[in-house]
Amino acid sequence: MARGEDAWLAAAFGMTEQMEPLYRRILPGSGLTLAQVAASMALPVDDLLDQLAPLVALSVVAVEDGVLHVVDPATATSRALAQQAEKLLVASRELMRLADVLPALGEPRDERMPQEQVIDGDVSAMADVPATIAQWVRENRGDLSFLRPDQWRFPSESEMAVAVGNAIRSGRRVRAIYPARALTEAPEVLRTRAEIGEEIRVVPSVPTRLVVVGPRRAIVPEPLGVGAEHRVVVRQAAVVGMFQAYFDELWDRAGHVDARAGRLPPRDQRRMLLAELADGVKDEQIARNLDVSLRTVRRRVADLMDQLDVDTRFQLGVEAARRGWL
DSSP, X not given: OOHHHHHHHHHHHTOXXXXXXXXXXXXXXXXXXXXXXXXXXTOOHHHHHHHHHHHHHTTSEEEETTEEEEOOHHHHHHHHHHHHHHHHHHHHHHHHHHHHXXXXXXXXXXXXXXXXXXXXXXXXXXXXXHHHHHHHHHHOOSOEEEEOSSGGGSTTHHHHHHHHHHHHHTTOOEEEEEETXXXXXXXXXXXXXXXXXXXXXXXXXXXXXXXXXXXXXXXXXXXXXXXXXXXXXXXXXXXXXXXXXXXXXXXXXXEEOBXXXXXXXXXXXXXXXXXXXXXXXXXXXXXXXXXXXXXXXXXXXXXXXXXXXXXXXHHXXXXXXXXTOO
16 A cells, blocks of 8 residues: 555544554454454554554454454545545535525624613714703703813803803702812902802812713713813713712812812811822922922921921821821
8 A cells, every 4th residue: 555545544534643554564464363463463462452442443443253354445445535525515515504694794784782781972072062061951960070170261161150050050069170270370260160159179180171960971081181182972870970989089189179268278288288298299290280389388398397296208298197187
């Protein structure tokens, strides 16, 4: 038997390269007793059986009544061709099934997820955010929460004040967080908002614009910050809830503002300064965030160190935390 034919048969029956030499050796002994074949190979019968086990498992070899039967190449070829024909038939049927399906794949299909699984929101380049918020105030119930890092600079400030006033008159709570610099940059805006009933607090810096109206409406820039041209309008309760939770956390840490007087109470001034120091903010940045001079920052830090009788800023933070000032 040629080596190429042997290799083809081995592949057809799943033989490994180690099985091929054994197959060639036992093929002439087909029809003889197992003892005779074992003797011709100088092997004990049990050892020969162990070696034949893989070929028996492939149905290439069988032992019946002590006689060895080995499938000859012609029969092996016939079996291999029959197996290949069966595989081709199966493949042909599968191709025909796909041919029937392909036309349908080109037809438009609605693959939208069930409504309860869709994140409700969109990204847009809306220019008139105040008008959208005013519409939400008219059409929806719920309190309002604002992060306002710079909105007092916009020409729409008066329009937003009207929307806020309408919400407050309808019995809704309106809260807004501003950066500390708004106390000097926009005291009239804060005073006006406070007079119509807006609750105002400040933090050293406000990281992004944000508006939350009730439990199912929020607008944030895309990306987050103050300079984005696009807005993300969110109507998904869980996502809006996360924005609200973030706002509430910031609100609890913010300083209470006497907007009519245009200043923070001394206690909140101290807390904001300590919070900046605890966050590792440099003195120059603290001065910008709190809208005071660098000299004022350093003087206030020195005063606090004297008040708490400590020698370093680290000790100042530890003692302030121990007293509950942070």
